[in-house]
Amino acid sequence: MRFVADLHIHSRYSIATSRDMVPEVIWKWAQLKGVAVIGTGDAVHPGWFRELTRKLDPLGNGLFTLREDLKDDTVPRSCAAEPLFLLSTEISCIFTRNGKTRKAHCVVLFDDMESALRLQGRLSKVGSISSDGRPILGLDAKRLLAMVINDCPLALFIPAHLWTPHFSVLGSASGFDSLEECFEELTPHVHAVETGLSSDPSMNWRVSALDDLTLVSNSDAHSPQKIGREANLFDIDLSFDAVAQAIRTGQGFNGTIEFYPEGGKYHYDGHRPCKVRMTPREAVDAGCRCPACGKKLTLGVLNRVEALADRQTGFRPKAARPFTSLIPLKEIIADTLQAGVQTKKVDRLYYELLEKLGPELAILMDVPLAEITRTGHPDIAGAIARVRSGEVTIEPGYDGEYGKITIGSGGQDRTYRK
Template sequence: MKDYYSDLHIHIGRTMTGKPVKITGAKSLTFTNIIEHARNEKGLNMIGIIDCHSPEVILEIAQLMETEDVTEHPEGGLQFGDLTIIPGSELEIYDENCNGPIHVLCYFPSLAIMREFSIWLSNHLKNITLSSQRIYASGRELQKKVKELGGLFIPAHVFTPFKSLFGKGVQQSLTEVFDKDMIDGIELGLSADTAMADQIKELHDYSFITNSDAHSLKKIAREYHVLQMAEPTFNELQKALKGIDGRRIKGNYGLDPKLGKYHQTVCSQCFAPFHPEKQECSHCGCTKFVKGVADRISELKTASNSPADRPPYVHQVPLEFIPGLGPKMLEKLLNYFGTEMAILHEVPLEKLSEIVPAKTAELIVKAREGKLNLTAGGGGKYGKITVE
């Protein structure tokens, strides 16, 4: 078995001809740019590219396969050199069982199956070309279709206040909307970690993964996970999510939840910390608030401990969050050490100090070890790193 760095939630901003896919995504987020950046600069081994259901994205992949820049692995997944691409689709469920919209991730082993799924989707969406669209089918109907096609089904960023399973989607349980046996894993989102999520007993049955939900190239791998598998393929990923034959999620690497945009409950007007029991903001008097992930999980709490075999969640700050580490300095590091994964996991302090100022090198190591001082985020604003 080997370890593979993986980020399974990367959006496509534009097609190869410049048409929008994820409207809020960067124009530079084309399929080709993503795979080159993820392999060459981030140092990832496996990525999930969401929005591959868009017909022009399917066409771009097909053209890359015609030139043999991209090939299909017999065990599932697309190969770009030593990078494996898992084609996926993010969709929005909002059926009669939901209290609010829920985003989900669907993954497939081949381009042919993704094309078949796209054709089916076109009869259930208003606009097949765009990302994260509302599907006019129930959650269970979507699950059934994904499984018919041999795909994987994972609820996305399950605690964020908007468009997520536990944010507003259900009252108490995922079974209100989904068949629990057709879920392959749980994506935690930027404002929660394993210890928080495991306070909900029904989630003990699933593997947790952390992903970037990248809307720009630089956001790729701001959160990621390590898969222990025989090789980076769709079939091996499926086994890792289920913990079969020694395959597993070895660890998750993500932001300390305090850095997430929705960790604490804040006033919807001035973003000051808000205590709902006081009924109004102590800072500005506003009565409206955005409930944070921590408070929502506290409402749902049914357990105190994680399962014994739960892999570690390592609080790690992406390089772009490091104070004083600008684009030029990051480029210098990449030119010398190769990839962000190498810088975050392998390069010792003394080597970093040869390329960047000692203070910056020390912050990178502290970020690697989860030892930075933080102030919590909320209401759509990231937390911050405080430097003493």
């Protein structure tokens, strides 16, 4: 069975996350987006875990369905489906190794409630797991991996947004130069890495050490509308075991849906307070200092990939999976209408298109352009055609600032929103 899975999101218990990130709303938006399997996020947070046990019913295959009385029947018939939940969490590890402070976010996918509960118990002895949906712990990432191996042997451990400067295993500010440097003898237990919004698979292909790993992509959504902005494509049975096996081996893993990496918050180097954005070459020429104030630049994902790459741009490994770069439908509509993303007219047209054509990801990737034109919106069809063909101009994001997107001709610069 072919389906889309978004395995890393956050709940209402996470800092800077929408109150709408509850199971019933997540379930609704997974349908609108066309996501068949959605991570729960935050599964080791006690309050969220209790909510999940109340609102989800186990299917016996490691996946969960929303309780029948909580299901929203207002979803357009064209989008109606039965999304399933997979227990997941992200953990923020802050620790010192070799005299340097390290900060790494790691995702764990659980095979059942008991597995999540066991890790919850272990982590509660390390620090507070109740103050944030994504626990922030004084815990070495290698030790976390050891806990997962020992207490949750069927679970999957995935370094999150691998290249992000401040909170990732390979980040420029507080990361390592390789997975082996971080996880040492436990590295063979890492079967996948998450590329993050500011990189795409083609950038990761330049690092040969990642060749044997599955490159996954997830939305890291903090609000329902961001579900599916990045996701994974599978052709397997619907079960945790099948998902885990596909990620471990690559068999049945058909690639990813990507946001354009230039649109991410950390693609280029820069210093946001001074509005300074630089390419890696410009940053090196400036001594990695802000030319306006002299402070250190935040070195972005492109710079970090350049530093660790042992291949030229454009290299493609034999086993590489394909990927598709997209821009969210509301962003396309807003660009076409010259209106704000949050405006009522953008919202109205968004739902009109979903009712006539189906879920968002299907519209962006699969629905024939002629069919989109027949809805009475040839301008939207044209914009989607330009996105599909890569006719997109982006002022790259830097130092926490999203990139500015222009879709082909006639569009306007638009800053991507979280």
